[in-house]
Amino acid sequence: MISANEIITTGFTVAALVLLATVAVVSAAEGPSVMVTDYKVEPAVLMPGDTGIITVTVQNMDTQSSETETTTTGKYSPSETTKISKRSISAEIESIRLSGSDKNIQWAREGVQRSEYYNIGALGPGESITVAIPIKAATYTSDGTYFPEVCIEVDNGDNVRFPVPVKVESSSVEILEKDVPSEISLSESKEITVVVANNRPNLVSGVNVEVKEKESPENDELEFTPERIFIGNLAPYEKRCVNFSFTPLGVSEGNKDIQFVVEYKNGINSHRNTLDSTVFVRSSADLRLILVDAPKSVLKGEVAKIDFDVANGLPKDVKAVSVVPVSNGVERVRILPSENFIGDMEAGDVFSASFDVDTSDLNAGENRFAFKLVFRDVNTDKTYETAGYEVRIEVKEPQKDALPPMSFVALPVILLAVIAVVWVRVKVKQRRNCVE
Numbered sequence: 001m002i003s004a005n006e007i008i009t010t011g012f013t014v015a016a017l018v019l020l021a022t023v024a025v026v027s028a029a030e031g032p033s034v035m036v037t038d039y040k041v042e043p044a045v046l047m048p049g050d051t052g053i054i055t056v057t058v059q060n061m062d063t064q065s066s067e068t069e070t071t072t073t074g075k076y077s078p079s080e081t082t083k084i085s086k087r088s089i090s091a092e093i094e095s096i097r098l099s100g101s102d103k104n105i106q107w108a109r110e111g112v113q114r115s116e117y118y119n120i121g122a123l124g125p126g127e128s129i130t131v132a133i134p135i136k137a138a139t140y141t142s143d144g145t146y147f148p149e150v151c152i153e154v155d156n157g158d159n160v161r162f163p164v165p166v167k168v169e170s171s172s173v174e175i176l177e178k179d180v181p182s183e184i185s186l187s188e189s190k191e192i193t194v195v196v197a198n199n200r201p202n203l204v205s206g207v208n209v210e211v212k213e214k215e216s217p218e219n220d221e222l223e224f225t226p227e228r229i230f231i232g233n234l235a236p237y238e239k240r241c242v243n244f245s246f247t248p249l250g251v252s253e254g255n256k257d258i259q260f261v262v263e264y265k266n267g268i269n270s271h272r273n274t275l276d277s278t279v280f281v282r283s284s285a286d287l288r289l290i291l292v293d294a295p296k297s298v299l300k301g302e303v304a305k306i307d308f309d310v311a312n313g314l315p316k317d318v319k320a321v322s323v324v325p326v327s328n329g330v331e332r333v334r335i336l337p338s339e340n341f342i343g344d345m346e347a348g349d350v351f352s353a354s355f356d357v358d359t360s361d362l363n364a365g366e367n368r369f370a371f372k373l374v375f376r377d378v379n380t381d382k383t384y385e386t387a388g389y390e391v392r393i394e395v396k397e398p399q400k401d402a403l404p405p406m407s408f409v410a411l412p413v414i415l416l417a418v419i420a421v422v423w424v425r426v427k428v429k430q431r432r433n434c435v436e
Contacts, residue, residue: 032091033061034154036162037128043267044202045167049139050269051108054098054164056150059128060091092155093120096131099149104141105166106148108134135166143169171199173207173234175260175275178241183280184248188314189380192244194260194275198234206265207231209242214257214276221281222256223247234264247382248281255280286313287345289323289373289389292352297394300364304357304393310373312345318375319344323353326370326388334358335369345375362395369393 038057046052097116098107107115123129133150147163154160179193192211198204210228213221224246231240248256260275292307312318321342325335340353357369370388377384 032089032123032125032154032157034091034093034123034152034157034160035059035061036150036152036160039150039162039164041164041166043269045169045200045266046137047172047266047269047271048137048141048168048170050266051134051136052166052267054133054135054148054150054166055130056096056133056162056164057128057130058093058096058123058152058160060123060125062089062091062125089156090122090124091157092122093129094118094153094155095151096120096133096153097151098133098135099151099161102146102148104138104168105135105146106138108136137166137168141168167201169201171201172271172273173198173200173204173262173264174273175209175262177275177277180277181279183282184246185282185314186248186253186286186386188286189245189247189377189382192246194242194244195239196231196234196242196262197239198237200266201236202266203233203235204264204266205233206263207234208263210261210263211244211246212259212261214259221249222258222279223249245380246279247384253281287311287318287321287373287375287386288313289371289386291389291391294391295393297396298359299398300362300395301360301398304359306355306357306369306371306391308353308355308371308389309350310342310345310353311350312347315347317344317346317378319378320383321345321351321373321375323355324372324374325355326372333362333367333369334360357393359393359395364395364397366392366394 035058036056037059040055042053042055043050095116095118098105100106100115109115117131120129120131135148144167146166146168148166150160150162150164152160152162174197176195176197178195179191181190181192184190194209196207196209198207208228208230211224212227224244226244229242229244231242234240246258255278258277258279260277261272262274263270263272265271288311290309290311292309294306295304298304308323310321310323312321321344323340323342325338327333334357336356336358340355342351342353345351355371359367369391371391372388373386375384376382
C-alpha cells in the first residue's frame with residue numbers, strides 16, 4: 001500500500017519532469033539570439049546629398065553546448081541524478097536591410113539594383129559578421145541627427161531592428177580674406193594671405209587651395225606663385241593660413257578679378273567653395289623709360305641719336321636694369337649699343353641711356369623703333385620686362401643736284417655755242433676799231 005508521503009513525492013517528481021520538458025521545448029522554440037554589437041558611420045557627419053557607409057557588426061550571442069547535472073535525494077528512495085543538456089544552434093541570417101521609413105537617410109541605390117543583402121549565411125555560436133550598408137542623405141535634409149533602422153531578419157530566431165544615429169550638417173570649408181592688397185603697380189610683386197577654415201564638426205581630407213584670375217582671357221594678366229597649395233587634412237573647426245604672391249604681367253591698368261577655390265572631401269564626397277576678390281592694377285608708379293631727345297627726320301645714311309632717361313618710380317630698389325632695343329618688325333636696322341646696361345637702381349633714381357640708329361639700310365618714310373626695360377626684383381630675383389616704348393623717325397632721300405650731269409652727246413653742241421659767242425664778240429670788236 002502506497003503511503004501519502006510517497007504519493008506526494010511522486011507527484012512532485014512528475015511535476016518537475018513535466019516542467020523541465022516544458023522549459024526545454026520553450027528554449028528550443030526561442031532559437032538563437034542575434035545582436036548588433038558594434039556600428040560605425042563614415043563620414044562621421046554627412047552633408048546634405050552626401051553618400052556614406054554604416055558598418056554594423058552582427059553576432060550570434062549563443063554560447064557553446066553545455067551540460068548541467070542535478071542530484072535529487074529522496075527520503076524513502078535512493079538518490080536520483082538528472083542531466084539537463086543545453087544545445088546552442090547556428091543563426092540563419094536571411095537578410096540585412098535599411099528601414100525605408102526614414103526618407104532623409106536611405107540606402108544608396110546608385111549603381112546597385114538591390115536595397116538589401118540576401119542570404120548572408122549561418123553564424124555559429126559566438127560568431128560575428130561585419131556588413132557595410134551604403135547610405136545617402138537626401139539633398140533637402142535639414143541639419144540634425146536621424147535614426148535609420150538596420151533590420152536583420154533571422155530565419156530560425158527573432159528579427160532585430162537596430163537604430164543607428166546619423167548626423168547631418170550643412171556647414172562647409174570656407175576661404176576668408178586676411179591680407180589681400182587693394183592695389184598693385186605693374187611689374188610689382190605682392191603677397192596675398194587667406195585663411196582656410198573647416199567649420200564642420202568632423203575631419204575633412206584632401207584640402208586643396210587654388211588661386212586664379214576669374215574669367216580671364218587667353219593671356220592671363222596676373223601671375224600667381226604658387227598657383228595651388230595642398231593642405232591635406234583639416235581637423236574639426238581648424239584654420240590654416242595660406243600665402244600666395246602675384247605679379248601683373250599685362251600692360252593695361254584697372255580692376256582685375258581674382259578667385260580663390262578650396263576643394264576638399266567629406267568622406268568620399270568631393271566639395272568645393274569659392275571666394276571672389278578684386279585688385280586694382282595701376283601704372284602710375286613704375287620703372288619708366290622717358291624719351292629725352294630724338295630727331296623727327298634724318299637723311300638716309302645719317303645716324304639718328306636717341307636719348308632716354310630711366311626713372312625708378314617704384315617704392316623699392318631694383319637691380320640689373322637694362323634698356324634693350326626691340327626689333328618691332330624692322331629687320332635690317334642697326335642700333336648701337338645692342339643693350340644699354342644701367343645696373344642697380346634705388347627708389348627715385350634717374351639714369352640716362354643713349355642709342356645710335358644707322359639709317360643706311362632703311363626705307364624712306366616713317367620708321368618705328370621700340371625699346372624696353374628689363375630688370376630684376378631685389379627680393380624675389382624674378383625678371384620683369386616693360387612694354388616697348390616706340391620712337392618714330394622719318395627717313396628722307398638726299399636731294400638731287402640742280403643741273404643734271406652733262407652727257408658726251410651734248411658736249412660738242414655746247415662747245416660750238418661757246419665758239420660762236422666768242423666769234424661774234426671778236427667781229428663786233430673789229431668793227432668798232434674800224435669806225436674809230
